[in-house]
Amino acid sequence: MLSTPSVGVLGGGQLGRMMMEAANRLNIQLNVLDAPNSPAKQISAHDGHANGSFTDPPSMRRLAETCDILTTEIEHVDTYALEEVCSKVKVEPTWRTIRTIQDKFNQKEHLSKFDIPMADYRELSNNTAEELAAIGEELGFPMMLKSKTQAYDGRGNYSVKTKADIPAALKALENRPLYAEKWANFTMEVAVIVVKTKDGVLSYPTVETVQEDSICKLVYAPARNISDEINQQAQALARKTVAAFDGLGVFGVEMFLLPDNSLLLCELACRIHNSGHYTIEACSISQFEAHLRAILDLPIPAQSLEIREPAIMLNILGGATPEAHLQVAERALSIPNASVHLYGKGAGRPGRKMGHVTVTARTMEEAERTIAPLLEFVGGANPESNILYTQTLPRLNVRPTVGVIMGSDSDLKTLIPGLRLLRDYFGINPEVEITSAHRTPEYMATYSSTAASRGIKVIIAAAGGAAHLPGMAAAYTALPVIGVPVKGSALDGVDSLYSIVQMPRGVPVATVGINNSINAALLAARILGAFDAGVQAKVEAYAKTAKEENLDLKGVKMKELGWDAYHQQM
Template structure:
């Protein structure tokens, strides 16, 4: 590519940016210390040695570059404003200046109608000002530094008036503080957004798990979040980024409150920790997307879609200087695991030294692969109460119109357990709880569920009505009623109108329903497919063994010995 990119900062984000740039033959110049993470993997004479806050060093970088961007927002925007007359600065210095002051960031978002927590600036860092803020916002609240805050630094939860003095002392006498209304969130979400010259696109909504205010895990897609919330979160993130100036990738963190209300927490005008998963999980990573955006190269919405579920785990420095290397040696033993080390030398406690990513056909499989590595990093942490291993998310929903159908379903459930397929069982009567049935079926596709088995007797409307409300495959199990042989139930499920298909097994045959569900999952999950293949091989071996015995013993002896027992 013809244009050269200059980057203020050369840490791990720059390292992953230049790895993406190398694939496209894009020249990247870094302004940072010699031997920084990014410079280690980009060997040429265009780099600038020095601080990314030093004005003269920034001017040197600009003189060697066609486009200047940032790896971190804590830069001198006055110099960026100055060089913008001579070189393309992306995103705009105005955006970086607004975002680096977190209170101004919130004001800007609210001005443009983007939902974010209510905030008030403190005229001075005093208890009197905190009292004013708490009178307006209520308690608890968060006291925050307006600048230079990240990974929890610069934040202090104020739960009562007893915390006022401690909060002011903890923030080190910082004069630029603001108070933020407490957000009682149930999940923290994040969306990476790409702003190009003519469009605003978004990666999937992800769930982020924080520990000590540092992102520990990212789950893509977000677990237990409906498709409606997923779309709403992406739309909110695009609206938030759309009201700023310039081009590039933005990390948008948000809170999901009760009632599925969403609030923007913070925005980063650069690639972000919550987007590391995109390197393996998406056709175009956040780093390549940033380059494409600032260089006006083609980018399509489908480039940002998820190939398969993904989990990212940060590698933080531990007690020993080589703790990150010890972890990497453990992680490399696991299948489907991609390791990224940042080249930072000896580990420091809590410092981000790398990350690992696991991608798998299902979130359940990704979780099972990642769990030993989570256990490894948590092994020395004190636990106040024993914690249970997280339960795998269900892939099959088994629904029934009445609990009287459960005995018929038990053999099929045994098959699902045999194949290690997580499932959930629910009662959703098409006649007695029609609203609940419709709600459950409508929301199933936005969860981990990939297939639904629906059992019903009599009029047997449940499978068909379930299929009418979901795009997922539905397998109907006709249940033999008290009166009759179940033929009416079978025909009711089979005779669906065109456009609403329901796969139907024979009366009371939940085993075939479970086997069909396994085959559906096996189309995209090699682990399940292998278990289906093993089941088929075992069934063949069983029949062949019976054939051998029948041939050896003769029909009369075989019948007397084996068939009489049945």
């Protein structure tokens, strides 16, 4: 049976609030040091809380006297006060770790000793235009100018695209300790939540983050369009990075995925992290509960960190009016499978994180379709919403789930009916390619072997004559392949039918009738529908319509006219 430990938390913002929700379920008392009525204190009324600043040493000392262990929900704390109290109360993660990580330049200097891949960087000594220009010549433009400390949510970063941007960058970050970082030409920003326990380092799956003005707007969990190999590499890099520091708890690790599929560390936080909010709904153990379990030495089964179902998290930011964020939350209430989290911060202001929404579904494609109306709303499609986003949020670019390949463009006319059925009726926009098993065998092999990593779930392959394409595609992928025999050869497609249907044992290919791309599309939809309720409902509706048309319309009409008259009208 769990005891009733008391955990002191420096900071009572939205992260502390969500940690409080997890603590309440485990009968753990959190004593929060922050201003009165801070978000975390609003949902837990007891006399263990402390009023004051988490940067004020006397207040931190008072909090330390009330708890069994001390932790933080923000890096910007007085680590010298933590160093002072660590002889009286356990501090997790350690004050040394927090002190190193809260200075992003020192963070990089420390990690450089552990062979962690990072973008090249240089420290500024005197913050002059001449010094920054010289660094720009060395690192190359564009580059990022960053504050070493007190930088978060875009505050403290400035993009220096050319020498002409140097004066404005230095003005924007004046009176701050600075360093410059080489620009990372990334294809995707990814993140991994890492849990450091006394027994080792665990990690949640890799997620994709979408940033706007250096503020996280969207998180896709798991990350889209990356292979399992990249997922594992990102988790391994994140665990290696966190292992370089002392102390227990949750760490947020942000990385860049480069065009060559290599990874660079962006930065890490020694606390629960915005990129891990999806874990509340999508995982058995949320990052907030995992943090508490780690610092209190409670069991954390690794399987409980796996994603149970795909999720998309949208941050709700303050807008043009103090109540704009509430309009987003109200709209989200009508979205199926959407969980709304408001942080209790009162009136909103532009750019401030006021809450978040997480949508879960059985597939990422279903989650994307579900959240689309909300993204349209916050992206400015409704000008009356007064939601202030500096740019329109990225429109959904739903990755194809059906790949359609043909040996020649002459096969396209056979595939058109099926392609239109997928696109116009089922809302599935297929990926369509021309590749021949004989003329372009290398590309055919590459296409098929990489299809799953691109999100393809089913391949439709049309071919005439010897019709080797479906079987060869199936030899290079574990995905289901549907073959469409194409009429047009001397044997009217019978040879193609026999070729596709007579695949050797171990290389199965589902085969439809000659030129029957409609059935190929319907079979692909049925396969997807086994895992996507929306597609399955459309399959059922299609079958119902066909039944009604055959029995209720055609059958009734033939009875009324008689079979002979009916045939004459056909």
